[in-house]
Amino acid sequence: MSYQSAKMSILTVNLKHLYQRRGLWLVYAFLGFIAFACIAGALDRPAAGKGQFTRFVLLSPVIGLLAAMLALEVVAKPFSYSLPGHRKTLRQFISVVGVTVSLLGSLLFLMYPGLRSWQLALVPCSTLFAGLIFYWLGVWLIFGIRSSWRFVGFLPLVIITAGFFNLHVIIERAIVETPFAVILVGALSSVVAWRLLGNAGLARRYCAVPWLGFLDFWNRDKLQRYTQAKKAIKWEKLKTHPNPWVEQFFLGRMKECEYFSQGRHVWGGLYTTFAVALSRWRDALSGFLMALLVVCFLGYMGPAATIIFFIMPGFMVAQTRLPAYSSMLVSGGRTERFITTITLVATIAVLVTVLVTVVAASSLPLAAIMPDFTLRGANFSFHAVNMGLFFVPLLMIPIVFALQLIFFRKPIFMMLSIMLLFMLLFFGGFFGLPALVLQRNIVISHAVHKISID
């Protein structure tokens, strides 16, 4: 086999990852659905200058992000470093995916209304390069910003904001009206990307570095190994953590209980669960301020949207490790672990509910001072959070933890079931729960009124 054909086969092997990883099928289904919606939206009633045709192009950064992550996962494996020709496959893999996706996006512009003969060739070409510009942006996010995959969750927000400011319309105009400029920028960015991705130091930089891919969030063992490796460096810097008073408090409570008693194990469980949070009060304060900002944002989104505020904490605590499956042997038996776990779940649920209620209650005085405003023709007025939903975390957290324990060895099922629960609560809340709560409040107020009259 010649060197050239061997090189091609390495690329083929890497491209096969795109369908061999079954976890990606879910991502493809999601992206496919969005792509279908974009194409259907453009072809249904094609109109020029409305940004219908560039929505598909705007998917490019997401695909760039995904392709770069997949390529890096392979490069981070030590065995791939010494495989002949493998290091150069990184840029080939990323480029092949990028060009293919951008080409597909550009074909859509063949249906763009009002294009004259020479434009029929130039505009799709311009779209191809526009797609590549956005694709390289996604790739750069992965290589340029450390742990940028963490921000994947914010993508919907970015897309909504971009849509709000008509970015798709601006891009469409640029593609159609200034094709040469777009082609020039696209070609330059592609040359730069090709050269940077071909840098021999790149493979050296990422080889054997603890790396967590997009799909590894569902791989508990890998997640644990990665967090251990990363946090070790961080923890070494935090010399005062956990705080001595936290240790003294919890160990003191443990010592007050009899040896081998349930109380000693419960206090031990509370210590290992809450010590970090209690020691980092600055982070807790930042979290509180962040929650207030979320309340402000949701307050302007309307009363029904505030259900999200009560659902989100359930998600946030889902990764808390419960002692039920701990393999670190202390003197607690199965009964002690069970009771400790139940106590912890109850404590977390009550604490989170209280905190969420306090933050939600702060929206009541905010309602009096938050101004109304108009943005792009839409009127926004602040609504206090519906306090009638305060019980949602109290109900949701035990269910989330139960799912965590049931699917402990199958994190993908855990994630899916929690997402399903989220959807149920969200749509239930959006359409029915507030109405139910309001109805209940009316019934209660009627009853109170009747009693007071009697």
Next chain:
Amino acid sequence: MNSEKPIVQMRKVCKRFKKTTALDQVDLEIYPGRIIGLLGANGAGKSTLLRHIIGLYLADTGECVTFGCEAGKLGPKELARIGYVHQQGELLEWMTVRQLVRYVSTYYENWNRELEEKYIADFEISTKARVGSLSPGQRQRLAILVAIGLEPELLILDEPAAALDPVARARFLDLLLQIIQAENRTIIISSHILSDVEKVIDHAVIMKEGRILLDCGFDELRERFSQVRISALTGELPAELPFENVVYCKRSDGQAILTVRDCPQEKLQEQAKRLDCWVEIETLPLEEIYKIVVS
């Protein structure tokens, strides 16, 4: 027949993980005051067996009794008599070494502070270091400390020396011999480093594919397997060598090396006398015995 009461009794224990049979009809009795070597290839079921003893895993069928209590129902009093070094070594990463030791020791009435200090000094453990930032070797040392500090009657070591350097391994083996000096202490050690294990164990259990192939005293095991070196004093060796139960034979130019099973040394000496040869009889190292047993 042993007159003592076993501290661990496993009867017909079976455990399956989906299609894999991890333990298959395992019968085992562990008596106090011994160092037991649990030997076997990767996936032989050693760790699964050890986790059944402390009730981390529950048997699908059969029974596992530890300290007279069903392993799944072990309470704090029984568990306080067991020290366990886990293969992956789950520890609390965010604590310092000193904080972790303080936390674990709070659970135990008999925590030995002297032993703790001596161990920390001997094994050069940095008490101010963050657990998450320890090297694999340091981490292993810490895991051993939290398992021995409670002065356990039963110490279970699942691959304890894999991450230790040769000096630390030698110190660790010495430590095991010191621990066993105390009355009624029992140690179960699972390891692939057979040259280390054979220095300390007095009982061997060899596993393969979830079954126990061999369960006997180490001295008895060594007596069962011998290596016989025969050199002809004049000319060639006889075509037929008068030894029974030969499991391996290698001949070359007037010399032969035989591995013999279940043949007492006296009998071998007697048989060797009949040959007009120079005969040397040796016991086999554990590694060789292990290969013969599992093959």
